[in-house]
Amino acid sequence: MTDNDFGLTVEALNAAVEESFPSIYDMGLRCDTLGKGTAVVRWTFDDTRLRPGGYIPGPTIFSAADMALWFAAFTLIGVEPMAVTSEMSIRFLRPAQGADLLARAVVNSSSARRIVGTIELWVDGAPDRLVAVAQGTYAVPIQKSDV
């Protein structure tokens, strides 16, 4: 059972990413949950991939935010591998350390041309202490039917 218009499931989405985007999959990022216009990505804690001091690296945090928005968009337009990030702004709020990283994206607006959403990120167990917030835009490929 799914909570979106396209019958997307977490399992099917992760399988598609593993097959088509192995380099993303290998970063350890996975879809955790899906809703309508929302998605959570989980980065499983891996102490071999930390910065000095034990911090989860900034690019991992950025990638989790990016991926969460991508998945949230899929729940509205279907899987669209050609949807590309157009722009993203991210604010790092405090060090991320010690457990899985979670990123929840919520779509704010969806049109034929672009999808805009907001992302909150935290370390598992501390949802009230966000480690980063972001907003970004996905560009939806132009379809002939747009005109």
Next chain:
Amino acid sequence: MTDNDFGLTVEALNAAVEESFPSIYDMGLRCDTLGKGTAVVRWTFDDTRLRPGGYIPGPTIFSAADMALWFAAFTLIGVEPMAVTSEMSIRFLRPAQGADLLARAVVNSSSARRIVGTIELWVDGAPDRLVAVAQGTYAVPIQKSDV
């Protein structure tokens, strides 16, 4: 009665803005509601201040977002006129027209040095059709006690 730690009321805040920041006040922006770490700003519809086509101007939208985050920050740190916008990113989602503009800011993170928040903006009566979203940072002035 107030819902924040500083006893701030909407009326007192608007009176302070009118006295100290008349140019902002004259834009027609007012604090509408205050919570703990959140605030809503209202721009009362004024058809003499629209762009061709009847659109609420982008700078009015930006100012409403900026002001909402400022007020939301005040609910956490008290009125601090010297807190200045450090950075803001805004995404315009659809034309804003026909009624009051509302901007609700929610603080995502508050520290001794900065306050980060997310803002949603809509036209009164259509809260599900956001006209813009923004995120931004306020820099809190350094106090001797910070060190």
Next chain:
Amino acid sequence: MTDNDFGLTVEALNAAVEESFPSIYDMGLRCDTLGKGTAVVRWTFDDTRLRPGGYIPGPTIFSAADMALWFAAFTLIGVEPMAVTSEMSIRFLRPAQGADLLARAVVNSSSARRIVGTIELWVDGAPDRLVAVAQGTYAVPIQKSDV
């Protein structure tokens, strides 16, 4: 003589803004210079429009950045009043005070769908002490010929 593909002149552009966008014109913002893919906007100092402390208001700075990118875009695509700001991020670097405000936009990329540019802002006489920097995107209206 002009330095762009559309024969745009500063005078013609300011006349068009005065006629079609009087509220922007009334803010005191004017096109100052035009190049190919670049434009400078000037806000003439007006001490009746300052914030307490004598600071040029943030919305004036945002508007100057926005307008400079708009004009820079026009030098590449012609005057296109329907080109709208899609997103803008701005960083405020130091107080702006005491003289005219200048905003120079340079287009980084121009495609059929969007124009991205970077803007630097300073107070006249102090070009090495930027008061703000910004980057933003204009969405170009879809033309039937795009498909």
Next chain:
Amino acid sequence: MTDNDFGLTVEALNAAVEESFPSIYDMGLRCDTLGKGTAVVRWTFDDTRLRPGGYIPGPTIFSAADMALWFAAFTLIGVEPMAVTSEMSIRFLRPAQGADLLARAVVNSSSARRIVGTIELWVDGAPDRLVAVAQGTYAVPIQKSDV
């Protein structure tokens, strides 16, 4: 010989990164050139780290931008491993493919508390066709001497 106030050399910087930040070093990002308030980072093309279609991944592009600004900041304040990215906004302009990725950061403003800069990114051989632009802020740790 160096072109900055701290005697920083490209070689010494890369050696420091290799020793202290092996996970960044392993991404294949290297300092390429240093100036005063500016730095270029190079990601050496590696066809085992591409997305389907042969595209250089977004997180690699983000990381190159982030690292370039970090290095540019070091030319002004000395190597400061505790300087952390506070916020970054990035716009992806066109696909990046086929050769090394280059990111050049220029510092726009440097104060005791933060460093703001602008970054341009392109694929080697095509400096006029930017693949991304970014702006961001580094937070400089508070020193007792700040107050």
